[in-house]
Amino acid sequence: MYAIPTAFVSAMFVVFGLYVVITQGLTRLSAPFLLMCSATFAWQGTWTLLFQTEDPQIAALLVRVGYLFILFLPTTFYHFVTEVAARRRERPMLLASYGLCVVLAVLLPGNEVVSGYQRFFFGYYPVAGPLHPLHVLQTVLLAARSAQLLLGARKQAGGEARRRLDLCLAALGLYSFAAVDYAVNYGYPFYPPGVLFIALSLGLLAITIVRYHLIHPYALAATIAHEIATPLATIGMHADEIASVWSHVFKGYRLAVAHGLYDDHEHSDQTERISQLATAIRREVSGTSAMVEMALASFTLDRLDRSRFSAHAVQQCVNSALERYPFRAGERERITVSPIDSTLRFSGSDTVVVFVLFNLLKNALHAIHVSGEGQIAISAREDQGFCVLQFRDTGPGIAPDVLPHIFDAFFSTKRHGSGAGMGLAFCRRATELLGGSIECTSVRGTHTTFTVRLPVPGSAADRALPGLPAREARRR
Numbered sequence: 001m002y003a004i005p006t007a008f009v010s011a012m013f014v015v016f017g018l019y020v021v022i023t024q025g026l027t028r029l030s031a032p033f034l035l036m037c038s039a040t041f042a043w044q045g046t047w048t049l050l051f052q053t054e055d056p057q058i059a060a061l062l063v064r065v066g067y068l069f070i071l072f073l074p075t076t077f078y079h080f081v082t083e084v085a086a087r088r089r090e091r092p093m094l095l096a097s098y099g100l101c102v103v104l105a106v107l108l109p110g111n112e113v114v115s116g117y118q119r120f121f122f123g124y125y126p127v128a129g130p131l132h133p134l135h136v137l138q139t140v141l142l143a144a145r146s147a148q149l150l151l152g153a154r155k156q157a158g159g160e161a162r163r164r165l166d167l168c169l170a171a172l173g174l175y176s177f178a179a180v181d182y183a184v185n186y187g188y189p190f191y192p193p194g195v196l197f198i199a200l201s202l203g204l205l206a207i208t209i210v211r212y213h214l215i216h217p218y219a220l221a222a223t224i225a226h227e228i229a230t231p232l233a234t235i236g237m238h239a240d241e242i243a244s245v246w247s248h249v250f251k252g253y254r255l256a257v258a259h260g261l262y263d264d265h266e267h268s269d270q271t272e273r274i275s276q277l278a279t280a281i282r283r284e285v286s287g288t289s290a291m292v293e294m295a296l297a298s299f300t301l302d303r304l305d306r307s308r309f310s311a312h313a314v315q316q317c318v319n320s321a322l323e324r325y326p327f328r329a330g331e332r333e334r335i336t337v338s339p340i341d342s343t344l345r346f347s348g349s350d351t352v353v354v355f356v357l358f359n360l361l362k363n364a365l366h367a368i369h370v371s372g373e374g375q376i377a378i379s380a381r382e383d384q385g386f387c388v389l390q391f392r393d394t395g396p397g398i399a400p401d402v403l404p405h406i407f408d409a410f411f412s413t414k415r416h417g418s419g420a421g422m423g424l425a426f427c428r429r430a431t432e433l434l435g436g437s438i439e440c441t442s443v444r445g446t447h448t449t450f451t452v453r454l455p456v457p458g459s460a461a462d463r464a465l466p467g468l469p470a471r472e473a474r475r476r
Helices: 004-024 030-052 056-084 088-106 132-156 160-185 194-210 216-258 268-299 314-324 350-371 423-433 470-475
Strands: 114-120 123-128 310-313 335-337 345-348 376-383 386-393 437-443 447-455
Touching: 004 030, 004 194, 030 056, 030 123, 030 194, 056 088, 056 114, 056 123, 056 132, 056 160, 088 132, 123 160, 132 160, 160 194, 216 268, 310 314, 314 335, 314 350, 314 376, 314 386, 345 350, 345 447, 350 376, 350 386, 350 423, 350 447, 423 437, 423 447
Parallel strands: 335 376
Antiparallel strands: 114 123, 310 345, 376 386, 386 447, 437 447
16 A cells, blocks of 8 residues: 555656657756656655565665665756756766765665664665765755755746746755655654655656756757758858869869850850859858857857856957858948957857847848948947947938837848847847846937947946856956
8 A cells, every 4th residue: 555656656757757858859958857757766666665575684675775766866856957057067066966976875785874774654664874864964955056046047037938947946845845754764653755745846847848848949949050050061161162272263264265265255244253152152151150059049048157257358249240240242341340448348248249249230231231321330438337339320220119119029120031020139138138238229311329238347237147156256
């Protein structure tokens, strides 16, 4: 009778683990979940046998086998949370926790962790050894740290991402209640209910992973980016090869025409166009690659680790954006950059800021192309603890009724197929996650000016960012 719940949960977690791996694949997030399911399956399966046996010798073996998997359960949950919160800096603590588990596992054959077993009304159960409190303390610390990581990630997230993190917090809360089982190890005679809390907790995580797409958005974005980036890189290499040999081919072609070996009267325009083809292919490849990177960045904005923000020169970001942007003929000449102080810096991610500049460049050049004239001016200065980056174009401007909606997701005034309306929405999300803001002013037929404000390292706005240790902000 008492073995029925443990047998049921043991079988259920085989299904949980296999279902997640089959539907989502083996990823950085599904791997620790599979470890949790495997450890739970083995632990509850062992307890099923332990509660049924009448042989003291078999019980002595089973209590240690079962506890081998219990030792690793809190760490596997913590491992899962570090991936959910995208906290790679937790790696040393995670490895240290796994190391402690291994040490305690090595001591299991003795009486240091489990000093035998005791007979209860439901069957045999392990008795805590002198080092057992160390495992209990490890469990408490890992649960507290996991809650801290999830709450920190929740502050930075919004919308559906926050709801997924809420479910993870609920799963952690349920998981923590399973610690009541430790009281039985110290002689309190009640049936250990931890199996129920563990089942509810990991079941909720399985639902979150599959039903609410905890893994899907990031895994899908990474997969798409990888699948597109590889052929793009190959096309770019072929274009470079064409460009490197074309001058020799074209020289031979011209010699053949000059010596009357070939008449190019009908094809002269095409031959001139071919000479520019490799450059055009490289430009399109570079532009598409940049857009793929930016799309991936938009998927992963909510996973930015603010504790890893550092100081970056504004001048360098502007130069990088202008060097990498796939300008068409005559576009680069429309842009002027006012002298920017090389010591002017902002705190955040230079990659994200470059993508913000890409979007602003793309929109401004599109507006200028539609109107047929206009110039772009870029400048930067420091103002009240913020790096203020201004991006002004003298294109057709934005209508007053349109201006309030330009940062809304999926809002676009471009013709169908020219834009999805996500560029400026990305800019707003990105600047806000960096602790800054973006604003737009426009006069119809005169100009449009975007003003991006980013925290200066060590400023009040920089120190106020969630997840950034105060001492680190002061040091910077």
